[in-house]
Amino acid sequence: MSDCGICLEPLKKPVSIPCGHIHCEKCLRSHIINGKDALASTCPTCRQAFHIATPDLAVVPEKYHKFIQPSIRQVYIDVPSISKLTKEVGSLKTQIKELKRKTKDLDTLCETYEHQLAICDQKERDWKLKVENLLFDNGELRQECESLKSSICMSQKFLSSWRPPFIYAVAMARTPHLPQEVAWTWRGRRRLS
Numbered sequence: 663m664s665d666c667g668i669c670l671e672p673l674k675k676p677v678s679i680p681c682g683h684i685h686c687e688k689c690l691r692s693h694i695i696n697g698k699d700a701l702a703s704t705c706p707t708c709r710q711a712f713h714i715a716t717p718d719l720a721v722v723p724e725k726y727h728k729f730i731q732p733s734i735r736q737v738y739i740d741v742p743s744i745s746k747l748t749k750e751v752g753s754l755k756t757q758i759k760e761l762k763r764k765t766k767d768l769d770t771l772c773e774t775y776e777h778q779l780a781i782c783d784q785k786e787r788d789w790k791l792k793v794e795n796l797l798f799d800n801g802e803l804r805q806e807c808e809s810l811k812s813s814i815c816m817s818q819k820f821l822s823s824w825r826p827p828f829i830y831a832v833a834m835a836r837t838p839h840l841p842q843e844v845a846w847t848w849r850g851r852r853r854l855s
């Protein structure tokens with residue numbers, strides 16, 4: 663609850679005046695009594711003037727009675743609802759604090775994940791590069807292999823068609839029962855020794 667503008671304490675029996683300001687009934691009464699004017703007074707907070715004399719309704723036509731309002735009116739402040747609202751505000755503040763803490767935790771978690779993701783991306787790039795290099799090497803090796811195969815094939819063709827007349831004839835003469843391949847091996851040994 664707000665404080666009285668005169669005694670600066672929590673309002674006791676609050677009353678309002680036409681300007682809208684609220685004070686304790688007792689404080690406002692003593693302010694009016696201490697004033698110089700018996701018919702009017704000024705708001706202790708904003709200095710706006712207001713009348714304190716009430717016209718005698720007996721001499722005022724009845725149709726105007728509803729327009730005649732007393733300057734000082736009792737104010738009823740719903741204290742329980744204020745305390746309820748204060749409780750709710752406290753609860754919401756606690757919730758906000760908790761949510762802020764959770765947001766901070768999530769931010770930290772996000773930063774960690776982002777860092778790990780960056781490491782994974784880098785590793786993925788490295789592995790892709792390695793695979794590309796291996797594929798390139800593999801292609802080169804295949805080409806080399808094909809070229810070697812064709813040269814071996816050519817050599818084999820050449821060797822199968824080539825017959826050294828003299829040595830072959832001698833080998834075949836010495837071991838006529840040996841198959842051709844063994845004869846060739848034997849010939850090779852003989853040439854080396």
Ligand SMILES: [Zn+2]
Nearest residue numbers: 666669686689
């Ligand atoms: Zn007061």
Ligand SMILES: [Zn+2]
Nearest residue numbers: 681683705708
């Ligand atoms: Zn005022």
